[in-house]
Amino acid sequence: MPLTRSKDLLDLERTKAELKKLMDYSLDIIxxxxxxxxxxxxxxxxxxxxxxxxxxxxxxxxxxxVYAADYDLTRKAAxxxxxxxxxxxxxxxxxxxxxxxxxIIWSASWDNEEKxxxxxxxxxxxxxxxxxxxxxxxxxxxxxxxxAKLGYWQLQLDGSGMYWSDEVYEIWGLSKNTFEVNFxxxxxxxxxxxxxxxxxxxxxxxxGQKKFELEYRIILPDxxxxxxxxxxxxxxxxxxxxxxxxxxxxxxxxxxNLSLQLEESNDRFxxxxxxxxxAIWDWNLVTxxxxxxxxxEVLFGHKxxxxxxxxxxxxxxxxxxxxxxxxxxxYTIVDNNSTNNWIQEYKYLKADGDIAYVIDxxxxxxxxxxxGYRMVGAMQDVTKQKxxxxxxxxxxxxxxxxxxxxxxxxxxxxxxxxxxxxxVNDAFTKMTGYSSDEVIxxxxxxxxxxxSDPVELKKLNxxxxxxxxYEVTTINYKKSGEEFWINFSVSPVVNKEGKITHFVSxxxxxxxxxxEEAQLKLFAADLYKRNQELQQFxxxxxxxxxxxxxxxMGITSLLEMDKDDPETVEKCAGxxxxxxxxxxxxxxxxxxxxxxxxxxVALNKESINLTDLLIDIKxxxxxxxxxxxAHIELPEATHILFTHKAYIYSIFYNLxxxxxxxxxxxxxxIKIAINTNTQFTIITVSDNGIGIDLDKxxxxxxxxxxxxxxxxxxxxxGLFLVKSHVxxxxxxxxxxxxxxxxxxxxxxxxxxxxxxxxxxxxDLNTLDSNQLLE
Numbered sequence: 001m002p003l004t005r006s007k008d009l010l011d012l013e014r015t016k017a018e019l020k021k022l023m024d025y026s027l028d029i030i031x032x033x034x035x036x037x038x039x040x041x042x043x044x045x046x047x048x049x050x051x052x053x054x055x056x057x058x059x060x061x062x063x064x065x066v067y068a069a070d071y072d073l074t075r076k077a078a079x080x081x082x083x084x085x086x087x088x089x090x091x092x093x094x095x096x097x098x099x100x101x102x103x104i105i106w107s108a109s110w111d112n113e114e115k116x117x118x119x120x121x122x123x124x125x126x127x128x129x130x131x132x133x134x135x136x137x138x139x140x141x142x143x144x145x146x147x148a149k150l151g152y153w154q155l156q157l158d159g160s161g162m163y164w165s166d167e168v169y170e171i172w173g174l175s176k177n178t179f180e181v182n183f184x185x186x187x188x189x190x191x192x193x194x195x196x197x198x199x200x201x202x203x204x205x206x207x208g209q210k211k212f213e214l215e216y217r218i219i220l221p222d223x224x225x226x227x228x229x230x231x232x233x234x235x236x237x238x239x240x241x242x243x244x245x246x247x248x249x250x251x252x253x254x255x256x257n258l259s260l261q262l263e264e265s266n267d268r269f270x271x272x273x274x275x276x277x278x279a280i281w282d283w284n285l286v287t288x289x290x291x292x293x294x295x296x297e298v299l300f301g302h303k304x305x306x307x308x309x310x311x312x313x314x315x316x317x318x319x320x321x322x323x324x325x326x327x328x329x330x331y332t333i334v335d336n337n338s339t340n341n342w343i344q345e346y347k348y349l350k351a352d353g354d355i356a357y358v359i360d361x362x363x364x365x366x367x368x369x370x371x372g373y374r375m376v377g378a379m380q381d382v383t384k385q386k387x388x389x390x391x392x393x394x395x396x397x398x399x400x401x402x403x404x405x406x407x408x409x410x411x412x413x414x415x416x417x418x419x420x421x422x423x424v425n426d427a428f429t430k431m432t433g434y435s436s437d438e439v440i441x442x443x444x445x446x447x448x449x450x451x452s453d454p455v456e457l458k459k460l461n462x463x464x465x466x467x468x469x470y471e472v473t474t475i476n477y478k479k480s481g482e483e484f485w486i487n488f489s490v491s492p493v494v495n496k497e498g499k500i501t502h503f504v505s506x507x508x509x510x511x512x513x514x515x516e517e518a519q520l521k522l523f524a525a526d527l528y529k530r531n532q533e534l535q536q537f538x539x540x541x542x543x544x545x546x547x548x549x550x551x552x553m554g555i556t557s558l559l560e561m562d563k564d565d566p567e568t569v570e571k572c573a574g575x576x577x578x579x580x581x582x583x584x585x586x587x588x589x590x591x592x593x594x595x596x597x598x599x600x601v602a603l604n605k606e607s608i609n610l611t612d613l614l615i616d617i618k619x620x621x622x623x624x625x626x627x628x629x630a631h632i633e634l635p636e637a638t639h640i641l642f643t644h645k646a647y648i649y650s651i652f653y654n655l656x657x658x659x660x661x662x663x664x665x666x667x668x669x670i671k672i673a674i675n676t677n678t679q680f681t682i683i684t685v686s687d688n689g690i691g692i693d694l695d696k697x698x699x700x701x702x703x704x705x706x707x708x709x710x711x712x713x714x715x716x717x718g719l720f721l722v723k724s725h726v727x728x729x730x731x732x733x734x735x736x737x738x739x740x741x742x743x744x745x746x747x748x749x750x751x752x753x754x755x756x757x758x759x760x761x762x763d764l765n766t767l768d769s770n771q772l773l774e
Contacts, residue, residue: 029121037061037078040116049104049123051097067093067101081117082110091124103128149251154235154244155183157206161244162186171228171251173220191217191225205232205245212247215256227256279379283311283362285334285372290314299381301351319347319355330362337370342377357386405431405507409444411492411500419443419503431509433479444505451475451483464492464503473510481703485514551579608648610639610674610683617653624660629667632656639674641681641749647725652685654718655745659687662712664740681749688742694735701735 023030023043029050030043038061042054050057050065057065066074070092077090086109093101103124110117151168155161162181169176172189179185190198194216205212212232217225232247279300280293289309297303304313318326326346333342342362347355362377399406405428409419421439429435432447439446448457453474463470469491476486488507492500555572562568614634618625625632641648652672659670669688674681690709692701697708702723726733726747737743 028123029119031057031119031121033062033117033119035082035115035117037063049102049121050094065094067095069093077106077108078117081108084110084112086110094121151249152246153232153249154246156244168249171226171249172218173222173224189218189220191219193217208234212245215252226251227253277381281314281362281377281379283375283377285364285375296379299350299379300348300356303351317349319349322346326360333362334364334372334375337366337372340364340366340372342375345382348379355383356381357383399425403427405488405509407439407444407505407507409503409505411502422502428507431478431484431507432476438479447476449475449477449483452477460490464490465500467492467494467500484509484511486510552576555579605642605644607640607642608645610641610648611635611637613645613649614652614672617649617656620653621657621660624657628660628663630660630663631667631669633669633671635672635674637674639676639681643729643749647729651722651725651747654722655685658718659685659689659743662689662709664688664690676751679751681751683747683749684744685747686742686744691739691741691743692735692737693739694737702733 023041026043026045028043029045030041031046032040034040038059039057042057044054046052046054046057052065063071063074074092077087077092081087086107088107090106090108092104092106094104096102105122105124105127106119108117108119149167149171151171152163152165153168154163162183164172164176164181166176169179172179187195187198198214198216201212201214204210212230215227215229217227219225228249229252230247230249232245235244235246277295277298278293279296279298281296282291284290288311290311290313291309292304292313300317302313302317315323315327326344329344330342333339340363342364343359345357345359348358350356358379359382360377360379362375364372365374365376366372402425406423406425407421407428408423409421411419421442421444424434424436424439428439432439434446453472456472456474460470460472469489471487471489473485473487475483477483486507487510488505490503490505493502493504495501555576559569559572611634618632618634624630656670656672660668666688671684671686673684673686676682692708694701702719722745723733729749731747731749734746734748735743736746
């Protein structure tokens with residue numbers, strides 16, 4: 001019995017030693033924890049994973065080493081384990097001896113007999129790092145496919161199970177939430193001209209003859225077209241015999257367009273050498289061979305043999321004065337890869353000995369290392385232009401420095417007015433306010449407006465296209481919208497073939513003269529009026545003054561004859577006093593007549609019943625109201641405003657007619673409200689029309705000729721006139737509008753003063769439309 005017991009003890013010790021070795025050699029931490037939460041045993045792996053020797057941990061609470069943010073979940077897991085629920089793959093973080101956080105995966109169970117928790121802890125650092133790297137790789141892959149515009153697709157042979165990646169939807173311009181992916185809906189997106197070749201490629205692919213590879217076009221929902229490059233292969237499923245067809249599709253629109261452009265460019269080059277009058281050349285910088293198009297012989301007369309391709313055929317004929325400069329400049333460009341464009345102007349010797357002035361342009365084509373291997377270009381004979389240059393410079397100097405405005409426009413083949421402007425001088429920009437960039441390419445209509453004389457302009461057009469010069473005086477408009485009177489003479493320019501190519505206009509601002517003429521006319525009219533008044537005055541004087549003056553003269557004569565008779569003197573004195581009184585009365589009456597015609601005439605204002613005026617406007621717009629189905633709500637009460645009738649009529653008429661004109665798909669609903677308080681008369685005109693984008697058009701809202709909806713005919717003067725009339729009547733106008741919802745105009749007239757002073761305007765600016773109507 002003792003021997004048996006001794007053997008058992010020996011086996012037990014051997015087993016413990018083996019277990020200790022297993023614990024010490026384990027890459028995971030193997031440990032036991034008592035019911036108080038203290039480490040009983042800890043394997044050697046703790047040093048590698050946590051940085052602590054086992055002896056440093058034994059007897060210490062395990063919670064001392066748990067990362068603070070993981071306290072709660074760790075305690076909760078420990079409670080569940082001690083209640084008999086084993087835990088596997090429980091994750092938390094432990095604090096390393098160096099204070100870093102170590103991710104740990106735990107497996108633990110509770111031994112109810114020994115009252116201990118047995119645990120295995122695995123370092124999850126490498127796993128987390130792998131997961132992070134995997135996520136980064138997936139993110140990079142998604143980014144790469146997005147940048148490359150590369151999408152993935154798959155489906156089964158019967159067309160089911162079709163799948164598109166997000167990139168495919170993006171390439172097709174479709175939403176996965178609204179587009180049902182199936183084979184039919186996909187085929188409907190293929191360009192009709194490419195469907196046949198797509199079907200052929202598809203049949204070969206699905207029958208196993210080849211992999212799918214095709215460039216084809218697709219039509220997007222907005223009817224734009226894209227080029228895509230599709231690749232496909234078969235993912236074999238030998239077990240279920242249910243092969244999956246998969247592949248990629250890439251947006252190659254940009255590359256395809258470049259390729260097509262290159263093909264077109266090559267074709268153009270081939271034909272350009274035959275069609276152009278320029279001498280097109282192609283220089284091989286490696287072999288020094290030079291190819292000239294047919295234009296070289298036509299321009300300069302030098303015959304080129306088919307085997308004579310050396311660069312010397314070009315530079316041998318450069319004028320000696322220019323040769324060194326030209327050769328130096330071209331080789332500088334070839335050797336310097338910072339630029340590829342070369343241009344030079346020089347003299348070239350023709351075969352007949354004459355000198356031609358040429359402009360030569362070239363472009364260097366380089367390899368990946370930046371070394372030029374080819375250069376293409378064209379020589380242009382500009383001798384004629386050179387001969388004309390001096391005279392043109394002289395003419396330009398005259399045109400530039402003249403005080404008269406000069407405009408040159410290009411004649412149109414249609415013979416209609418409105419030719420495109422190709423040149424204006426500085427005097428033109430000063431006179432009109434337009435810069436040359438703003439008018440060149442435009443037409444003279446940019447200067448015309450409502451008050452421009454259409455009859456005269458029509459006569460001008462007819463005269464010019466019959467080859468005659470013509471002079472016009474009319475009203476034009478500056479960039480600011482300011483009117484000015486202009487007198488201009490226009491002459492057609494005819495080429496050698498007798499064809500009219502341009503029109504030259506010399507213009508003078510005669511606004512001052514016109515104002516003087518207008519003032520002169522006003523003065524003449526005033527003079528005529530004054531003359532009429534003088535005639536009337538003469539009549540009044542002769543009629544009204546004759547009697548008392550005659551009486552005074554008679555009394556005076558009587559006094560001279562009978563001045564010694566007291567009775568006669570007394571009677572004459574009484575009569576004289578009466579006559580003088582009558583004379584004084586006549587003179588005072590005449591003074592009133594003269595003072596009534598003195599001074600400027602102000603606006604004629606009167607008391608206007610606004611409700612009656614609106615009824616008249618509604619009657620005037622009857623046809624438009626019936627046609628549009630408009631409903632106009634007028635104020636019921638009577639509102640009287642002391643104002644100028646024509647102006648207030650114009651204000652209402654323009655606002656109501658605009659509301660009808662710029663209506664939405666709904667019938668116009670127009671409401672006019674008038675409210676009066678102790679300070680103001682407030683008028684609002686609201687509609688449910690198309691509205692105005694105030695963020696975009698606020699600055700131009702009340703400017704002349706500014707239109708905000710080009711689908712409706714108009715001149716853009718309505719709001720300009722409304723604001724002008726309101727301000728002339730010393731009022732204020734405000735607007736609220738939203739696109740698609742309608743517009744509200746608010747007009748305020750002061751009742752206390754002739755105009756709205758600053759204090760009142762500040763008060764108004766603090767109110768919204770609802771407050772203004774209270």
